[in-house]
Amino acid sequence: MEPMVLHEYAPSGNCYKIRLTAALLGLPLERRHYDIMHGETRTPAFLQNINANGRIPVLQVGSRLLPESNAACWYLATGTPLIPDDRFEQADMLRWMFFEQYNHEPNIATLRFWKAFIGEERLTASQTAQIPAKRLAGEAALAVMNDHLAQRDFFVADRVTLADISLYAYTHVADEGGFDLSRWPAVQRWIDAVSAAPGHVSLDA
């Protein structure tokens, strides 16, 4: 496999997903840090050379660049048990990964970023006004996950797949965004199960 570089901001759950996928598969990954708190992913050089969308993570494979965390996980896990072979299960795994980017991340990750990284007292008026809706939407996403996990150990296929990695990244630190996970016991049990997967690395590793 070509050498791979992860362009990242380490505390980001989206970047962590890729590191966790690589760790579970035993794949080496060089890491290059950008300080998003100081605009290092919005410089002309970054926009020109790394990602025109101004975002991390980007997975570099040889000289090719792959933005979007869940797409990078897919690349790493192609042909491994982290992606089910069964046609319906594979689509169902992607279903949860799209749910993660649409219903989960914009609420749960954003509140964590606003609260634990920027600080509530530094938010704009527009951001502050969005907090109640994002909290309700984040709680709704956790409730959907909890209902699903009340009947099964993992999201699809009875084992850890990319759906679990993707949703685990921001769920297991949701308390940093003010979410009380004790309200969703099946989610808590699932967090423990993913944390116990062979090869697991922590967010701050």
Added chain:
Amino acid sequence: MEPMVLHEYAPSGNCYKIRLTAALLGLPLERRHYDIMHGETRTPAFLQNINANGRIPVLQVGSRLLPESNAACWYLATGTPLIPDDRFEQADMLRWMFFEQYNHEPNIATLRFWKAFIGEERLTASQTAQIPAKRLAGEAALAVMNDHLAQRDFFVADRVTLADISLYAYTHVADEGGFDLSRWPAVQRWIDAVSAAPGHVSLDA
């Protein structure tokens, strides 16, 4: 293949993606309509039997249910030329589909829905306050697409793939959300190319 039913609201671009994928592949699809303007996807029966997340589209395959538009497209297109075989191209296609759900749909589709379906005068204060940010973010997404398409005919692999279908659905009606597509000529040229694909069906078909 098992019989398939699309649970949908026909004017939704997310539902149209699935119909367009099925049409390009010549696959039959029964359609079942829900009026989201009257809460038909939030009833106890819908939440219990179709999608606990209260959203359309849902693709039903036999008795199994698959929410999330891009996951449904993936299911339909598995093993066809609409998904590249090459490992990097396949991940790169998913990259644009995640971009669509994260950077494109919440801005371009939402402004279309607010402006053309609900009506600006009926929006809540919180929705009205979000319009300028969503407009800027939608324009930024279109600019990223335009820069990419200035150098190639389609998003990946030199032919129509699910990346094009996913992004086409709301882009080709972005004017209904107040976006002036003449600002992004490469996007306009690409819209014409996707519209000319053999088997193409229109949003109102």
